[in-house]
């Protein structure tokens with residue numbers, strides 16, 4: 001029971017401004033009107049705090065006020081909040097290992113026994129390692145024991161460390177695997193080298209490196225008249241030596257590769273074991289570098 005109550009206590013102490021938060025209390029005034037699933041999703045008491053939420057420092061807003069929750073990669077559990085406290089949800093994500101995204105929303109729940117309502121709401125803060133995106137916010141609810149569970153006021157946030165730079169798509173989470181790219185459709189290598197950074201993990205460094213490589217390649221085309229090989233995709237991850245994080249790698253490619261070729265978990269060198277962690281893949285949003293047969 002102690003563990004079950006801890007997140008709530010944490011949320012209560014993490015309130016940025018308790019008075020302001022008070023205006024978004026989750027109890028509906030349902031005694032005066034109908035209380036259906038349709039009423040729940042259009043209730044302005046849920047949409048208003050979602051629309052007015054301030055994006056917490058260190059995070060990027062992925063979507064606002066959807067009527068669906070995310071099913072992203074790398075589920076990290078959830079906590080129940082007593083108010084729609086985006087800052088508190090962010091603080092919990094930040095304090096957890098491997099939390100790089102969160103989703104906060106109102107979920108329709110059966111009412112308490114002595115209530116005049118037919119429904120109540122649970123405010124959930126769900127933690128993910130992979131990015132929450134509009135594309136994976138597809139869970140609109142379900143029906144359980146004849147009770148319709150629906151979602152309202154769903155906001156998604158992605159840690160700035162993994163948020164895509166302008167011109168790049170939301171990352172694909174590859175867990176503890178790095179891309180091991182095969183040759184392209186013409187039997188050519190798409191690998192363009194790597195860069196190492198020894199500071200706090202930040203995917204935007206790799207985006208800058210990728211875009212810089214592409215600009216350089218275009219400015220210095222091959223003398224044989226062939227098409228320059230430009231960076232359209234990168235894989236970034238934390239490399240660890242014997243379990244201790246060493247640095248951030250940015251591996252650049254001319255073509256986008258998917259999860260199916262993310263098979264490189266590391267290597268052994270002498271007595272030392274090098275491993276991959278927190279691996280994410282980013283594609284150029286307008287040109288994924290799809291191979292066309294020559």
Ligand SMILES: *[C@@H]1O[C@H](CO)[C@@H](O)[C@H](O)[C@H]1NC(C)=O
Nearest residue numbers: 031032112113114115116117
């Ligand atoms: C339920 O409604 C009745 C009649 O309107 C009222 O007397 C009672 O206080 C209400 N109960 C709750 C828990 O709101």
Ligand SMILES: *[C@@H]1O[C@H](CO)[C@@H](O)[C@H](O)[C@H]1NC(C)=O
Nearest residue numbers: 166167168211230284286287
């Ligand atoms: C994405 O690729 C296109 C086509 O190669 C290029 O013009 C554009 O600059 C790239 N975007 C970024 C952010 O590098």
Ligand SMILES: *[C@@H]1O[C@H](CO)[C@@H](O)[C@H](O)[C@H]1NC(C)=O
Nearest residue numbers: 196197198199244245246247
């Ligand atoms: C990066 O920093 C870590 C710890 O400070 C150190 O052990 C490691 O050798 C450094 N890596 C590089 C490539 O400089």
